[in-house]
Amino acid sequence: MAVSARADARSGRIRALPLLVSAALAVAGCGSDGDPAAGAVRAAGDSSDTSADDAAQASAEWPVTVENCGTQLTFDAPPERVVTLNRPATEILLALGLRDRITAVAGAPDESADPSVTDDFHALDVLVEKDYPSAEALLNTEPDFLYSAYPSAFRDTGIGSRETFHELGIPTFLSHGRCENRDESQPLTIEEIWSEIEQMGEVFGVQDRAAEFVEGQREQLAQTLASLENLPPMSVFWWDMKTDTPFVGGCCGAPGMIIDAVGFENAFADLPGHWADASWEQVVERDPDLIVIADFGDGDLDTKLDFINSDPTLSQLRAVREGAIVPLPFHSTVPGIQTVTTVGVLADAARELADE
Missing domain, CATH: 3.40.50.1980 (Nitrogenase molybdenum iron protein domain)
Structure with missing residues (x-):
């Protein structure tokens, strides 16, 4: 056409x-x-x-x-x-x-x-x-x-x-x-976000601005990763939505990309796609070091925290007992200019956990 x-x-x-x-x-x-x-x-x-x-x-x-x-x-x-x-x-x-x-x-x-x-x-x-x-x-x-x-x-x-x-x-x-x-099995990467920004620079004739912005993000990410040297490996459970059956970050979307960028293990990397349905039994079995909770606003975070802290089994997860829970506004968890900053937030939480 x-x-x-x-x-x-x-x-x-x-x-x-x-x-x-x-x-x-x-x-x-x-x-x-x-x-x-x-x-x-x-x-x-x-x-x-x-x-x-x-x-x-x-x-x-x-x-x-x-x-x-x-x-x-x-x-x-x-x-x-x-x-x-x-x-x-x-x-x-x-x-x-x-x-x-x-x-x-x-x-x-x-x-x-x-x-x-x-x-x-x-x-x-x-x-x-x-x-x-x-x-x-x-x-x-x-x-x-x-x-x-x-x-x-x-x-x-x-x-x-x-x-x-x-x-x-x-x-x-x-x-x-x-x-x-x-292909849903193709993991998303930060490089793809930067490539998109550079394409927008081409479309609008502002290539220099795009290149400068991407370079700044590269430097920011490099500083974040340097701060994680000597940290032990950690597993991360990314909880997106739902309490009855958790909707989790799978292998290949933004959650997987952010976890991978930090160099950690996605607790549900074996599930295909960007997000996927899992079970609380699987979460208990995998007992992650960190839990990331996407906050959709309007009381969503409080609902999730109340649920996981009041459940007799989930409240005994290592991350819940140790307070290793990282809430993130939903809009910071999707691919875009906030991705590198979100990687930094996850890195900060990991350092704090390691120092305790």
Whole structure:
């Protein structure tokens, strides 16, 4: 599939899209059995709002083509009316100094937003406080680029398929680690996050900013790992959700990536996928050194702590008895600019435990 969205015709066409989107979504629902995002998409834009330095860089390197989940995306100029569909995507663009390129976001900021981008985050227009906007509301913003960290954005329960928006001349980007065609047994790595940040640098003509940001994160991670020298190996149980049957960090998603980055053992590395259902019997049998609890807010952490401390068996886990429990805001546990800091939080907890 090849799509051309020329700048001179774009504005009027996008205004008409809310009238057409229902039909487009219906057509997309009858698509082929292959990868719905496969093919080539071309987008055009106006780079008039770039700074002098960015404009000079852009003029030397446009058009830019990047590969994303099997789709070739070609940009004649940096996107100007971006809608980010979840926090990790928003924070990556803000970290690159691209607030003026973001027209709207899905998901409001809260206290767990990365401190380096909090002020810019609060200055953005929020389409919906949580979850995803309707396709009509989204298209009313006249976007020229959609960026999501999660594949759920491009499903029927989200805004619609990537193919639908590509057919409308609007390129979409999905974070590397969540490509629909990705092998679930392939572990996610921090290098992939950094590669994505560098790709955003290409798309927006701010390669130097992206390279500087990634280098800073590399140095931060190196300092964290150096602080862990001579620590004994530790096993980590990553508890994401649920009390009846624990939903845990499996082999190959963000929890596994963070645990592996610290050099520890994931207690459930034998379970496939990013997250998986386990049993409390398995947790007791594996008796981890550390327990990480993802906190989804609204009393979620208190509920989990009350459960594990009041249960006669779970309360006797070594990590519970020793207080080796690390609560983390959920948004810091997903791949993005907070990942390296989260590795540091886990490392700090491990050092404190070793010193006791």
